[in-house]
């Protein structure tokens with residue numbers, strides 16, 4: 261049942277999602293306009309309670325973006341320029357950006373070639389590198405790239421040995437589970453994003469921090485509101501980190517559909533993998549992991565092979581994306597920060613390709629993508 265049409269396929273189809281829930285979205289947004297609590301509205305509190313319950317953690321602090329969620333945690337750690345925070349070199353730039361904004365020094369670590377995540381070994385190597393650069397390793401940001409949980413148990417062990425805090429950057433992984441345990445409770449705190457294209461996205465910017473430490477949550481709430489202890493009494497430096505009530509209302513509606521969407525994502529990822537395994541390197545599936553599948557990312561044998569596949573997809577109106585084309589340590593703005601050997605990360609920047617992926621992708625559209633890959637790499 262190949263779709264013979266040549267119609268463009270959406271890389272991520274937010275319109276299709278909207279059509280399913282539009283009436284509820286309109287009502288939820290109208291509700292906020294009616295009560296007028298544009299910040300700190302009841303929808304924000306309801307969202308925080310619902311997210312904390314889903315993540316099975318004590319506290320959720322909803323905020324203005326995933327970047328601000330990371331930043332607020334790093335600000336709570338009171339870091340200085342000689343303090344190092346280990347960050348994978350293969351991630352969205354915000355992971356490292358938040359470290360710099362918080363006044364500390366990011367030190368880049370390599371990743372695993374199959375999971376695209378940190379490993380205990382690459383973390384150890386980056387800690388050693390930070391020390392050799394005269395820095396004090398203070399923390400590590402474990403990213404759950406593309407929705408695949410990082411090896412949190414092994415990372416926690418290395419972090420404990422070196423007395424590092426662990427911040428889980430789960431911006432791409434809200435809804436993922438490791439050994440049946442939802443992400444959110446791994447590490448001292450976890451940060452997520454509701455950027456529209458994330459698995460759970462709003463219609464603007466939004467994010468959240470999760471933690472099981474109530475005292476820490478109180479500090480994060482204070483940082484979210486200019487470091488206020490009480491109204492107009494400031495005992496620390498903070499930011500304008502609140503989430504809009506309208507965005508919380510949107511997320512409240514989207515949460516009702518989230519389990520169905522996660523199931524659809526899993527079904528589509530499994531179908532892709534069944535059709536593409538052996539043709540191209542497909543993403544890790546594991547019996548102990550449930551994935552939110554923020555992206556479906558394959559890897560080619562070489563940069564030339566990737567460009568070949570990209571061109572065939574483009575000619576068929578099939579969009580693809582390269583997440584990420586440049587390792588963070590090689591970005592102009594970040595080249596000045598220390599980096600361990602990141603040869604695997606560099607290799608991945610040259611060979612990965614993300615395929616169209618969202619819960620509303622039709623079987624016909626999926627068949628067109630699969631056929632393009634088979635055409636690029638005939639067996």
Ligand SMILES: *Cc1c(COP(=O)(O)O)cnc(C)c1O
Pocket residue numbers: 325326327328351352354355403429431432452453454455465466467
């Ligand atoms: C999207 C993303 C962020 C930043 O989230 P924003 O809400 O866009 O600020 C941080 N880290 C990773 C890994 C991301 O994918």
